[in-house]
Amino acid sequence: MELLQNLAIGFGVAMTPVNLGFALAGALVGTLIGVLPGIGPIATIAMLLPLTFHLEPVSGLIMLAGIFYGAQYGGSTTAILVNLPGETSSVVTCIDGHQMARQGRAGAALAVAALGSFFAGTVATLIIATLAPPLAMVGQSFGAPEYFSLLVLGLIAAVVLAHGSVIKAIGMIILGLLLGLIGTDGNTGGSRFTFGMTRLADGLDFVPMVIGLFGLGEIMVNLTQPGHTRSVVAKKVTGLWLTMQEFRQAWPAVLRGTGLGSVLGVLPGGGATLSSFAAYVFEKKVAKDPSRFGRGAIEGVAGPESANNAGAQTSFIPMLTLGIPGNAVMALMIGALTIHGIQPGPQIMTERPQLFWGMVASMWIGNLMLVIINLPLIGIWVQLLKIPYRVLYLSILLFCGIGVYTVNNSTFDVMMAALFGVLGYIFIKLECEPAPLILGFVLGPLMEDNLRRAMRISSGDPMIFMERPISLGLLIAAAMLLIIVALPAIRSKRAEVFQES
Amino acid sequence: MSEGEKKGQPFIPFRWETLARKNVLAGLLFIGVAVIGLWVSRHYPIGTALRMGTGYVPRLLLWILLVLGGVVLLQGLREARAHSETDGERTSILRPIVFVTLSLVAFALAIERLGLVISIVLLIGIGSLASRESKPLETLLTAAVLLAFSVAIFIVGLGLTMPVWPEW
Numbered sequence: 317m318e319l320l321q322n323l324a325i326g327f328g329v330a331m332t333p334v335n336l337g338f339a340l341a342g343a344l345v346g347t348l349i350g351v352l353p354g355i356g357p358i359a360t361i362a363m364l365l366p367l368t369f370h371l372e373p374v375s376g377l378i379m380l381a382g383i384f385y386g387a388q389y390g391g392s393t394t395a396i397l398v399n400l401p402g403e404t405s406s407v408v409t410c411i412d413g414h415q416m417a418r419q420g421r422a423g424a425a426l427a428v429a430a431l432g433s434f435f436a437g438t439v440a441t442l443i444i445a446t447l448a449p450p451l452a453m454v455g456q457s458f459g460a461p462e463y464f465s466l467l468v469l470g471l472i473a474a475v476v477l478a479h480g481s482v483i484k485a486i487g488m489i490i491l492g493l494l495l496g497l498i499g500t501d502g503n504t505g506g507s508r509f510t511f512g513m514t515r516l517a518d519g520l521d522f523v524p525m526v527i528g529l530f531g532l533g534e535i536m537v538n539l540t541q542p543g544h545t546r547s548v549v550a551k552k553v554t555g556l557w558l559t560m561q562e563f564r565q566a567w568p569a570v571l572r573g574t575g576l577g578s579v580l581g582v583l584p585g586g587g588a589t590l591s592s593f594a595a596y597v598f599e600k601k602v603a604k605d606p607s608r609f610g611r612g613a614i615e616g617v618a619g620p621e622s623a624n625n626a627g628a629q630t631s632f633i634p635m636l637t638l639g640i641p642g643n644a645v646m647a648l649m650i651g652a653l654t655i656h657g658i659q660p661g662p663q664i665m666t667e668r669p670q671l672f673w674g675m676v677a678s679m680w681i682g683n684l685m686l687v688i689i690n691l692p693l694i695g696i697w698v699q700l701l702k703i704p705y706r707v708l709y710l711s712i713l714l715f716c717g718i719g720v721y722t723v724n725n726s727t728f729d730v731m732m733a734a735l736f737g738v739l740g741y742i743f744i745k746l747e748c749e750p751a752p753l754i755l756g757f758v759l760g761p762l763m764e765d766n767l768r769r770a771m772r773i774s775s776g777d778p779m780i781f782m783e784r785p786i787s788l789g790l791l792i793a794a795a796m797l798l799i800i801v802a803l804p805a806i807r808s809k810r811a812e813v814f815q816e817s
Numbered sequence: 818m819s820e821g822e823k824k825g826q827p828f829i830p831f832r833w834e835t836l837a838r839k840n841v842l843a844g845l846l847f848i849g850v851a852v853i854g855l856w857v858s859r860h861y862p863i864g865t866a867l868r869m870g871t872g873y874v875p876r877l878l879l880w881i882l883l884v885l886g887g888v889v890l891l892q893g894l895r896e897a898r899a900h901s902e903t904d905g906e907r908t909s910i911l912r913p914i915v916f917v918t919l920s921l922v923a924f925a926l927a928i929e930r931l932g933l934v935i936s937i938v939l940l941i942g943i944g945s946l947a948s949r950e951s952k953p954l955e956t957l958l959t960a961a962v963l964l965a966f967s968v969a970i971f972i973v974g975l976g977l978t979m980p981v982w983p984e985w
Contacts, residue, residue, distance in 0.1 A: 481840075483888055487882060487889065497878075504871045506861065507871075511857075539947055705948075710963070713917065714937060714940055714944075714963050721924075731921075731922060746842050764874045771867055776867030
């Protein structure tokens, strides 16, 4: 069994004390920021990118991945106990989770969220292990034209499935692609948009940009909103277990949520948030008595919480196998890889099996840790909710500042981060999501490279994208997505799915 | 005076109200970037599709951005009035932006000459002005805790080389 062999390699890497430590660190930080509203996984991973600079690539990735799925666990705690989503992916958990808490069933809600997540995490890890190798083989057989079309499809799908205006999102992708072009053109040696600054000759640095856009921009947005006071449910949570009846009600929802989340996670633009929203809508549809929802239906917690964890994890598949980030977190992962000089793409699995399988194995270990971190230790996390945002944002601000500075010991980088912070604020206020911009920025050089190579293959004839069947198929799929999303009926449905909050 | 003014609506100069719409601003932002980009790249060699010059891909993207910006702008102009106007929260908008930015600039300027400790104090001090809810004593305490934390993680833990104290 090749799978078992691969997993053995993976566990060998993931079980070293150092990597276990980083998995735990990731899970802890993930839970922490999951619990705290006002800071999400994107900002945190951006903030910690500089730290991974000083680590082995695999340790860094293990930690960053842990933050992402750890946040899915932590987010549910706040949602259930305080009726505030710690993360956007746990918005729907508030609906029934908090009702359960008010009925004195907080323990059951927390238990089902954690156990459902763990089950989903286990299944998702297995899915990655089985699905990734064949996908990477497909990816490796692609030539430049196919790869270019695949990148186009990936970017389009990412904006279609995300929320907000599609046109603005495409605009943000283009903006990201353009920012990615800043610096010296690798093919001709000419410099582009450097404004005569030697600092920009090597291109814009990734870290100051993402820390500015996601870390600092978010602080500014949060501070302009009226202060949200949190009412913590101070009661001690008891009975962290399920009754037989609750168990019977919950497990089919866990299965459905896991399935739905696994599928939606793989799609570009998918991931945790989309999965949880879709799972909630789905649970309501299949329920015998939909009126129970909103009044403490355990399926309304079990489904979405399983789905968001499954989705968070399977969204690693396109990133690890094809080098295509489906969401902003995956774009940051790619950034982390490139910081270490690792070119993401289908070759990662064959060239660096240790890295790939180590990370996959660590996901399962991390999930196991998270159950322990979240269930018995719940009291500690609840206490943390008492930290007011006015203290929290100062800590974020400081970590952003020091983090950016340490990458290159560069004052210029800190200034750039501040500049991107203001830009990030403006983007968010104008409802231009910064996430597509990062996707574009990460993929820009790759796209241009493949475009150039494709043109050389075809002697400058753009019809090559139409003549190659796979490339044509991918482009047709991208075009169809755009047409579908433009249809009025779909448009309103799409708005509805993302509206629930 | 704008002619589309309906009765009963408060009088606001038409131009300004339209400008405040998110899509109008977003469209103008895209168009602005595209125009500046096209101007900056006006001398970049374009080359041919086969032998793409430095300017080929950037200029292509900039034209697409220009068109998209136009579409977003049109959408914004045609929107129903009340929809998507930027919220009237002007009073508190500037404060966070100014002080968050300033705190980082101060940190950046201070770190090399004045060292980590003073830089952190500056960053927290200026940064705390960004929130109206900050309390002096609490900020002081936060600064102390974060100071200890940062030195422990970055200097002791990761062994990074940056000055901790001012260099005379």
